[in-house]
Amino acid sequence: MTADAPALSPGQLITVTIHDLAFGGEGVGRAGELVVFVPFVIPGEVVQAEVTEVKKKFARARLVRVVTVSPDRVEPRCKYFGECGGCQYQHVAYATQLRAKHKQIADLFQRVGGLSGAVIDPVVPCPEPYGYRNRIMVRTQWNRRRQRIELGFLGCDNEFVVSINECAIAEPGLNEDLQKVIANPPPRGGLKVTLRVTPEGWVVPRDSFFQNNFFLLPKLVATVRERLREAGSRRLIDAYCGVGFFALELADLVTSFVGVEYDGLAIKAAKENMALRGVTNGQFVGGAAEDYLGGLLARHPGEPTTLVVDPPRTGIPRPALERIRRAHPQQVIYVSCHPATLARDLQVLCADGAYTLARVTPHDMFPQTQHVECVADLRAVAPPQRASVSR
Numbered sequence: 001m002t003a004d005a006p007a008l009s010p011g012q013l014i015t016v017t018i019h020d021l022a023f024g025g026e027g028v029g030r031a032g033e034l035v036v037f038v039p040f041v042i043p044g045e046v047v048q049a050e051v052t053e054v055k056k057k058f059a060r061a062r063l064v065r066v067v068t069v070s071p072d073r074v075e076p077r078c079k080y081f082g083e084c085g086g087c088q089y090q091h092v093a094y095a096t097q098l099r100a101k102h103k104q105i106a107d108l109f110q111r112v113g114g115l116s117g118a119v120i121d122p123v124v125p126c127p128e129p130y131g132y133r134n135r136i137m138v139r140t141q142w143n144r145r146r147q148r149i150e151l152g153f154l155g156c157d158n159e160f161v162v163s164i165n166e167c168a169i170a171e172p173g174l175n176e177d178l179q180k181v182i183a184n185p186p187p188r189g190g191l192k193v194t195l196r197v198t199p200e201g202w203v204v205p206r207d208s209f210f211q212n213n214f215f216l217l218p219k220l221v222a223t224v225r226e227r228l229r230e231a232g233s234r235r236l237i238d239a240y241c242g243v244g245f246f247a248l249e250l251a252d253l254v255t256s257f258v259g260v261e262y263d264g265l266a267i268k269a270a271k272e273n274m275a276l277r278g279v280t281n282g283q284f285v286g287g288a289a290e291d292y293l294g295g296l297l298a299r300h301p302g303e304p305t306t307l308v309v310d311p312p313r314t315g316i317p318r319p320a321l322e323r324i325r326r327a328h329p330q331q332v333i334y335v336s337c338h339p340a341t342l343a344r345d346l347q348v349l350c351a352d353g354a355y356t357l358a359r360v361t362p363h364d365m366f367p368q369t370q371h372v373e374c375v376a377d378l379r380a381v382a383p384p385q386r387a388s389v390s391r
Helices: 094-113 172-183 217-231 245-253 264-277 289-298 318-327 339-353
Strands: 013-017 027-031 034-038 046-054 058-068 135-143 148-154 161-163 192-196 235-239 256-261 282-286 305-309 331-336 355-363 373-380
Touching: 013 027, 013 034, 013 058, 034 046, 094 339, 094 355, 135 161, 135 172, 172 192, 217 245, 217 305, 217 331, 217 355, 217 373, 235 245, 235 289, 245 256, 245 264, 245 282, 245 305, 256 264, 256 289, 264 282, 289 305, 289 318, 318 339, 331 339, 339 355, 339 373
Parallel strands: 034 058, 235 256, 235 305, 256 282, 305 331
Antiparallel strands: 013 046, 027 034, 046 058, 135 148, 135 192, 148 161, 331 373, 355 373
């Protein structure tokens, strides 16, 4: 801070003009030269906020009131919004949410990955911006002051559970199940209860991963299929394959495929899902994708191969990225729910011209929240310069 910048302190009321939305959902304003983050605001708004935290380069503040209201502000559908930490954007018109997410992805790609935002498509909207989640996990916490169990989601403070009796972004059937849990709550705090709508035609173990939005899932699959078809690969490796979803949805486009997954129950389910569909041109292998990638990619050298990766939001470990670069499949389709880790990993894969980022298509699998699913299409350009890749 410069000498004439205001010295902020917790509890202080300030008036801030919001000029951007950061990834994560907080509005960005300035008090002098100090960046101030304020939740539940919209760019263009002037707001009064109470400072809650002051660091060397930024401060955080709690929204007190909106002085100048954005025309993009709408009434949240959920009575818990602003207290429950599950949603960040219910106060923002849906079309504006989509534009904000596109800008956030472009900014992250430039800042984290040094990648151009020019290849990022507009965000594909969800046909149902509410009532879409097919899986929720509620938590329990003992409230010492009220002497009762709280059952719901972590609050915006990420410390205390906010009790709820319905979730506006959950499918109606899950809210019915939630009522049963509320009527018969777990006996103590610190427990989690997962509620899920099983996808029709798929075997999915209770704790195994499956995409959480059935409404937009067909478009996500269509995008991945289109990218694979454009590349013309005849071999497919599906890393982090879960219950075999992408491998089985793409099986008719390739001669052979292999799916890899460390979750033993998911691999068992993948084999059952393959049998249910009568698919015979592939196999599923149990184990960590990071351990298998090198061998699988090297099994058929020179044969056009597409690698599909859909890792956890933490991304792909650096050693596995280096194995991909060395094996150099002709196409990598990277499906990610976290643009920042995606940008980080793409920077490694594209280093030294080994791959070019052909296209990124975001899908709004998580309306009203900070999250967004991206499909990145990378095409091999030249063998990687191994001398620049750390071992």
